Amino acid sequence: MTDINAADANAYHAAAPEAEFRDYVALLKPRVMSLVVFTAFVGLWIAPVDVHPFLAFCAVLFIALGGGASGALNMWYDADIDAVMKRTQLRPIPSGRVEPGEALAVGLALSGLAVMMLGLVANWFAAAFLAFTIFFYAVVYTMWLKRWTPQNIVIGGAAGAFPPMIGWACATGGISIESLLMFALIFFWTPPHFWALALFMKDDYKDAGVPMLTVTHGRAVTRRHIFAYTLVLAGFSIWLGLTSVGGPVYLAVALVLNAAFIRGGWQVLRREEGAARADGFATEKRVFRLSLSYLFLHFLALLIQNWMGTW
Amino acid sequence: MVMQLQTEHELHGRRRSRNVGLGIVLIAFVALVFALTVVKVTQGHLLEAYDHQPRTTLLPMEPEAAAPAAEAAR
Numbered sequence: 001m002t003d004i005n006a007a008d009a010n011a012y013h014a015a016a017p018e019a020e021f022r023d024y025v026a027l028l029k030p031r032v033m034s035l036v037v038f039t040a041f042v043g044l045w046i047a048p049v050d051v052h053p054f055l056a057f058c059a060v061l062f063i064a065l066g067g068g069a070s071g072a073l074n075m076w077y078d079a080d081i082d083a084v085m086k087r088t089q090l091r092p093i094p095s096g097r098v099e100p101g102e103a104l105a106v107g108l109a110l111s112g113l114a115v116m117m118l119g120l121v122a123n124w125f126a127a128a129f130l131a132f133t134i135f136f137y138a139v140v141y142t143m144w145l146k147r148w149t150p151q152n153i154v155i156g157g158a159a160g161a162f163p164p165m166i167g168w169a170c171a172t173g174g175i176s177i178e179s180l181l182m183f184a185l186i187f188f189w190t191p192p193h194f195w196a197l198a199l200f201m202k203d204d205y206k207d208a209g210v211p212m213l214t215v216t217h218g219r220a221v222t223r224r225h226i227f228a229y230t231l232v233l234a235g236f237s238i239w240l241g242l243t244s245v246g247g248p249v250y251l252a253v254a255l256v257l258n259a260a261f262i263r264g265g266w267q268v269l270r271r272e273e274g275a276a277r278a279d280g281f282a283t284e285k286r287v288f289r290l291s292l293s294y295l296f297l298h299f300l301a302l303l304i305q306n307w308m309g310t311w
Numbered sequence: 312m313v314m315q316l317q318t319e320h321e322l323h324g325r326r327r328s329r330n331v332g333l334g335i336v337l338i339a340f341v342a343l344v345f346a347l348t349v350v351k352v353t354q355g356h357l358l359e360a361y362d363h364q365p366r367t368t369l370l371p372m373e374p375e376a377a378a379p380a381a382e383a384a385r
Contacts (some may be wrong), residue, residue, distance in 0.1 A: 016326045021332030058343065060315045121347065 023092040028068030035065035036163045042299040043167030044131035046306040058121045066114035066130045073138035085204040122170035127157040133162040147263040150216040157190030183309045188233040196288040200281035230265035234258035247310045253301035
């Protein structure tokens with residue numbers, strides 16, 4: 001007969017730790033979800049059709065849940081890469097707290113639930129759009145582009161850019177130039193944002209074998225791409241300000257933010273690799289932080305402009 | 312032979328956190344669906360579910376449109 005004691009139990013559970021509830025929440029990538037929530041909310045709120053506040057809340061909730069579900073599917077498929085990269089080693093699957101099969105089940109179940117509920121809350125066009133977004137992120141980006149092409153971030157960025165269009169579709173039942181420009185704003189913002197990150201997380205992607213631009217084409221090319229994208233991005237940002245959702249406040253905010261982001265992109269472009277290493281990639285880190293504020297403040301400005309009255 | 316079983320292991324805390332978390336999520340979901348039903352029934356009675364367009368057969372008739380209709384009925 002075997003004695004069971006506390007030491008044995010501790011040793012067993014240290015080898016196979018069980019998940020807490022927060023580990024399942026972590027599967028849904030809450031930080032990415034916050035971007036989805038905010039941009040979807042703005043898209044829904046500034047649309048020219050009134051939506052009952054509770055229905056708007058539910059719509060944003062289920063868009064966020066769909067985004068979270070695609071995050072769980074991403075973590076399921078990318079568990080091997082996540083185990084190699086320092087930034088992602090503590091995620092629930094590589095750390096052994098959640099089984100890959102559990103993450104897949106959570107991702108699929110929540111995807112179905114989110115799409116069905118969004119269809120019931122808002123309309124089936126928005127629900128189909130959400131289903132396509134989940135498919136795009138989980139299959140097109142995660143399974144196909146991410147490990148195959150250095151353009152992974154560029155094309156895959158579309159998945160993160162769809163939420164304001166889905167929010168707009170919840171209210172209007174369709175798409176328009178305004179929602180397309182909100183999409184373009186996030187779509188062209190994503191590459192410089194992630195490439196700035198890749199410049200200072202330099203070995204992570206290389207070790208994991210992910211063909212980031214820094215790995216396949218070198219750091220100088222990445223710096224040129226960052227600057228070029230800040231210029232293209234500025235065009236779409238200003239164009240959005242000239243549509244029916246724009247106005248003087250948004251336009252002023254957009255001009256200031258784009259001037260700062262282009263300046264940051266220029267500084268990244270002009271940096272010598274040695275100087276960047278010497279100061280611990282201070283400029284690259286600053287541009288990365290600026291990119292976070294850039295997107296948040298653009299959508300906040302849209303919200304404020306809507307409250308103050310548009311053109 | 313003494314069999315030592317720890318009554319409260321860290322594992323139990325993890326399981327409790329999962330159970331309580333799932334319980335709260337399920338209760339919140341039920342409440343949300345109920346509230347959604349109330350809002351849909353009270354606010355959305357003129358809307359068709361599939362595309363949220365006004366249901367013309369349920370909209371009140373415009374006075375101009377009502378007059379010829381009444382004329383025709385006579």
